[in-house]
Amino acid sequence: MATADRPLEWYKAAPLHGILLGGAVFFVLPLVWMVATSLKPLDQTMRVPDSVGEALLGTGHRAVIDGREYEVTLERPLAPSPPSGDEPYWIVRPSEELLAGEMTHPFGPEVWRKYPIFNAEELRKMETRIGPEMKLLADRSNPFDEAAGVLRLRSGRKVKAELVRRVAPAAAGDDLWLVREWRPSDTDAKEIGSTAGDLTRAWAVLPESEIRSVVREIPQNYPAALRRVHFGRSLVNTLFLCLMTVCGAVVSSVVVAYGFAFIEFRGRNLLFGATLATMMIPFPIVMVPMYLLYRELGWVGSFKPLWVWSWFGSAFFIFLLRQFFLGLPKDLLDAARIDGCSELEILWHVVVPLSKPVIAMVALFQFLGTWKDFMGPLIYLGNRSQFTLSLSLQSFSSEHGGTPWHLLMAASTVFSLPLIVLFFFTVRTFIRSVAMTGMKG
Numbered sequence: 001m002a003t004a005d006r007p008l009e010w011y012k013a014a015p016l017h018g019i020l021l022g023g024a025v026f027f028v029l030p031l032v033w034m035v036a037t038s039l040k041p042l043d044q045t046m047r048v049p050d051s052v053g054e055a056l057l058g059t060g061h062r063a064v065i066d067g068r069e070y071e072v073t074l075e076r077p078l079a080p081s082p083p084s085g086d087e088p089y090w091i092v093r094p095s096e097e098l099l100a101g102e103m104t105h106p107f108g109p110e111v112w113r114k115y116p117i118f119n120a121e122e123l124r125k126m127e128t129r130i131g132p133e134m135k136l137l138a139d140r141s142n143p144f145d146e147a148a149g150v151l152r153l154r155s156g157r158k159v160k161a162e163l164v165r166r167v168a169p170a171a172a173g174d175d176l177w178l179v180r181e182w183r184p185s186d187t188d189a190k191e192i193g194s195t196a197g198d199l200t201r202a203w204a205v206l207p208e209s210e211i212r213s214v215v216r217e218i219p220q221n222y223p224a225a226l227r228r229v230h231f232g233r234s235l236v237n238t239l240f241l242c243l244m245t246v247c248g249a250v251v252s253s254v255v256v257a258y259g260f261a262f263i264e265f266r267g268r269n270l271l272f273g274a275t276l277a278t279m280m281i282p283f284p285i286v287m288v289p290m291y292l293l294y295r296e297l298g299w300v301g302s303f304k305p306l307w308v309w310s311w312f313g314s315a316f317f318i319f320l321l322r323q324f325f326l327g328l329p330k331d332l333l334d335a336a337r338i339d340g341c342s343e344l345e346i347l348w349h350v351v352v353p354l355s356k357p358v359i360a361m362v363a364l365f366q367f368l369g370t371w372k373d374f375m376g377p378l379i380y381l382g383n384r385s386q387f388t389l390s391l392s393l394q395s396f397s398s399e400h401g402g403t404p405w406h407l408l409m410a411a412s413t414v415f416s417l418p419l420i421v422l423f424f425f426t427v428r429t430f431i432r433s434v435a436m437t438g439m440k441g
Helices: 010-037 052-056 109-114 120-126 184-188 221-228 231-262 268-280 283-297 304-312 315-326 330-338 343-354 356-372 375-380 389-399 405-436
Strands: 059-065 068-078 090-094 136-138 150-152 158-166 176-181 203-207 212-215
Touching: 010 052, 010 405, 059 176, 059 203, 109 120, 221 231, 221 405, 231 268, 231 304, 231 315, 231 343, 231 356, 231 389, 268 315, 283 304, 283 375, 304 375, 315 356, 330 343, 343 356, 356 389, 356 405, 375 389, 389 405
Parallel strands: none
Antiparallel strands: 059 068, 059 212, 068 176, 090 136, 090 158, 150 158, 176 203
């Protein structure tokens, strides 16, 4: 057996395999982080984790409220009792109906209805009706007079209320928390996990020792994110552009590459060199002239600038296909000419069947380029109904005051998934085409 054909001993191959495995792990870490973040609540996406488990898994809390266990959100810690020993917190039930806004604003409904300076969501929370069947937390802002059985609201109104229990101070080192029922639908809120203002949920004041930490994965992030980015509409737009550009790039590049490879004509090499020279022109140089041209044609605001150009060939694809064609046996082409085939018939019946690997690679490259293209849609598309996936993701991340990273990562995971699946299905074809390109027959 020749030395070149002899496999490496395990102790020589192990370091190489270790380096390759380490590189693979390094490059897959962003994907792992993206998927892990897409399943977390918002408040945990930018927090430094305390352990590897917290970095990969979302954490939540469970607590018993009124004899039933709930998944809860930690609303806020309650300040300890003042040094005087006065108890600042009570849980009460009102004897008459009131509005939630009366507990949070120093004026009543006659003011906020007269001066509508609040948005619809704020008004909805302020107009929430609180009846005798609901509990309230009374504090310094809304103090409760035990002797008189009166709850004084921040708006200035006084209502009769029944004391449910005093909130006992927590033991030393054990903080008190206001907790409220958490629901999966919270993932579609601007600030995930914040249930403040929703007084209809179960709630309690509990010491930290009675609150359990649990793993909380939120698959509901995915449908919420896809709704926000209008995934269905954006996917149709993206697939349309991919189909048009792939067809255009394959058809035009194959025809031009065949001409450069097999048809003799004056100036062929000079023209081929000029074609390759276009690859050295940076896109920013031609961006403005192309925009002005498309504007004169009346195409700005439509999909045409994003796919028509592909039907005029790509210098890189033409070079790649030409190099592959030059490795095909020329005897097959000569035999086809003797049989009376035209050049187009030779191309379709002889060259194309033998060139499926490299044509598939051209289609794959063009598909990936169009799928991920952001600059083109940003320049030429202005109507939201025309947005592609990449443009919808960027729009989604910038239209909310604070970026909802968990939803953005969920949408990005779905955006990346077809590319990952496509890679695994086409990796063999890709390797085969690269190995065969430039080989002489």
